[in-house]
Amino acid sequence: MDKITKVEIITRPNKFEELKDALNKIGVMGMTVTNVMGCGVQKGQTGNYRGVAYTPELLPKIKVETVICEVPVELVVETAKKVLYTGKIGDGKIFIYEIANVVRIRNGDEGKVALNNQP
Template sequence: MTKIEIITRSNKFEDLKEALSQIGVTGMTVTQVLGCGMQKGITEYYRGVPYETNVLPKVKVEIVVCEVPVELVVETAKKILNTGRVGDGKIFIYDVSNVIRIRTGEEGKDAL
């Protein structure tokens, strides 16, 4: 089992969700987050006065897969999210040792 964490622009979420659904991803956890990387924020103007926004709104999508190939999820996400501009996001991949469904006590693949 593998956990895939995708942090990207909020406006790309619906496209990503649809593409992941088409390849067989059945569940995900989505969180609205703030962050910055190479971008270091942006300068915005309010009533003509510039101010720095050091962290930008992003969306974090967490997926645990065991039957859908990790490479397929990553390639799909890269295809959908790539704009070629700074701020497209990051993909993190982790090994998952176990999953337990609290309601029934099922473990492993059955808990997904």
């Protein structure tokens, strides 16, 4: 079976359209998008708002998940990094997972064939 990889990208919601367009241009067609809440480095940092100290809570993020086998993983990662980089805290994270198998429920196709968008 060909190598199948899941790439999960968590970033700012305002970057989604640009990321989606860039991924489509390199051949990534299928994705699952979820609105999520989270924090990373920002957690626990105390900020000031009008002279009052506060601790930031969970921040709105967007999670983009895609499973690929044709498009090189390195290309997906480099594309996402290029689009999402601002140099500021909160740009996001990319997680990469190896997938053991994919099964299309409708007809039982498995592996790479199950990822193809055929009727």
